[in-house]
Amino acid sequence: MKLFKEMESADYEQVVVCQDRASGLKAIIAIHDTTLGPALGGTRMWTYKSEEEAFEDALRLARGMTYKNAAAGLNLGGGKTVIMGDPRTEKNEEMFRAFGRYIQGLNGRYITAEDVGTTVHDMDMIRQETDFVTGVSPAFGSSGNPSPVTGYGVYVGMKAAAKEAFGTDDLSGRTVAVQGVGNVAYNLCKHLDEEGASLIVTDIHKASVDRAVQDFDAKAVAPEDIYDQEADIFAPCALGAVLNDETIPRLKARVVAGAANNQLKEARHGDWLFESGIVYAPDYVINSGGVINVADELNGYNKDRAMKKVETIYDSIERVFEIASRDNISSQTAADRMAEERIENMRYSRKQFLQNSHHVLSRR
Numbered sequence: 015m016k017l018f019k020e021m022e023s024a025d026y027e028q029v030v031v032c033q034d035r036a037s038g039l040k041a042i043i044a045i046h047d048t049t050l051g052p053a054l055g056g057t058r059m060w061t062y063k064s065e066e067e068a069f070e071d072a073l074r075l076a077r078g079m080t081y082k083n084a085a086a087g088l089n090l091g092g093g094k095t096v097i098m099g100d101p102r103t104e105k106n107e108e109m110f111r112a113f114g115r116y117i118q119g120l121n122g123r124y125i126t127a128e129d130v131g132t133t134v135h136d137m138d139m140i141r142q143e144t145d146f147v148t149g150v151s152p153a154f155g156s157s158g159n160p161s162p163v164t165g166y167g168v169y170v171g172m173k174a175a176a177k178e179a180f181g182t183d184d185l186s187g188r189t190v191a192v193q194g195v196g197n198v199a200y201n202l203c204k205h206l207d208e209e210g211a212s213l214i215v216t217d218i219h220k221a222s223v224d225r226a227v228q229d230f231d232a233k234a235v236a237p238e239d240i241y242d243q244e245a246d247i248f249a250p251c252a253l254g255a256v257l258n259d260e261t262i263p264r265l266k267a268r269v270v271a272g273a274a275n276n277q278l279k280e281a282r283h284g285d286w287l288f289e290s291g292i293v294y295a296p297d298y299v300i301n302s303g304g305v306i307n308v309a310d311e312l313n314g315y316n317k318d319r320a321m322k323k324v325e326t327i328y329d330s331i332e333r334v335f336e337i338a339s340r341d342n343i344s345s346q347t348a349a350d351r352m353a354e355e356r357i358e359n360m361r362y363s364r365k366q367f368l369q370n371s372h373h374v375l376s377r378r
């Protein structure tokens with residue numbers, strides 16, 4: 015990979031490579047854009063096949079956070095970290111503390127939180143070395159694990175997408191096929207089950223599938239078969255790039271609405287969904303509940319305030335569909351326009367020099 019060329023292509027600001035031999039830390043912090051404020055985005059720990067794959071993931075996810083935070087109306091830019099390693103076997107306290115020190119060295123340009131492979135406990139270790147971490151234990155006055163709130167936000171956004179497709183946001187009697195029943199999707203399934211939806215689930219970990227079958231009377235299918243299910247809604251809640259040349263023709267669902275980041279393999283797959291009449295809830299809009307929740311910590315966490323803001327995901331999804339139908343463009347392009355417009359407007363309105371500018375972190 016030609017790093018500078020890649021950074022130039024989407025105008026990334028900074029990439030920080032962190033290495034600590036004693037703990038085994040190998041981390042890449044990617045900061046995409048800080049026009050709106052410090053870059054907030056989680057830390058993913060994953061067994062990447064190569065360094066190149068890790069860099070690509072960090073860059074893509076960081077850019078996604080810029081759009082997510084902008085579309086959610088947060089005064090935050092976008093960034094993300096990936097740690098190379100197996101989250102089940104290669105974690106240790108020293109690793110997260112070394113990582114925390116690197117974050118502290120960025121002096122507030124980047125704030126972290128959970129993502130796939132990291133937990134509240136990991137954030138607590140990072141917190142020992144830096145002020146710039148969210149999603150730590152509630153005992154510290156923090157919001158804790160963001161996944162239940164992300165799951166609730168996806169549920170709220172799914173209702174808005176259902177309204178667009180079926181004329182009603184009532185999910186009772188609907189069938190939802192869920193790919194990956196991990197932290198977020200388990201919580202999503204809980205809300206769907208309570209509303210009376212039927213669930214079809216899959217996961218590469220049998221224990222996760224068994225839990226959903228037992229708790230929600232879900233039907234289990236093999237990971238490869240999830241795209242072919244007779245369902246009203248397909249909810250991708252595992253990893254990215256699952257909407258692609260091979261899978262889109264297999265979908266029977268009228269709605270795609272799920273938690274995973276970077277669901278479209280390429281931008282043209284969003285156009286394809288649009289042309290096929292499939293209502294797609296753009297990933298970074300529908301899955302913004304977690305970041306909305308942890309961002310509230312920067313003002314001193316208030317759960318009611320955070321949840322009220324999470325409810326606005328319904329309106330944001332509706333707004334995206336309005337723009338899409340007004341301009342005859344895909345929902346993904348509409349969401350991008352909405353986010354880019356906000357960033358450009360703020361870039362303009364913040365152009366005056368101020369000696370003591372009001373910074374989100376100055377309230378901490």
Ligand SMILES: NC(=O)c1ccc[n+]([C@@H]2O[C@H](COP(=O)([O-])OP(=O)(O)OC[C@H]3O[C@@H](n4cnc5c(N)ncnc54)[C@H](O)[C@@H]3O)[C@@H](O)[C@H]2O)c1
Binds near residue numbers: 160162194217251301
């Ligand atoms: N946790 C959050 O608050 C949050 C916020 C926004 C977005 N997201 C995104 O949502 C997704 C899920 O996050 P999570 O925190 O629930 O992670 P998680 O690791 O708890 O859950 C992901 C699940 O997907 C399963 N999985 C992986 N590959 C699969 C495959 N090919 N087929 C079927 N199942 C597969 C895993 O076994 C796991 O159970 C990720 O893409 C994440 O980036 C999470």
Ligand SMILES: CC(C)C[C@H](N)C(=O)O
Binds near residue numbers: 054275304305
């Ligand atoms: C809670 C977060 C700051 C990040 C979350 N993993 C996301 O992708 O939105």
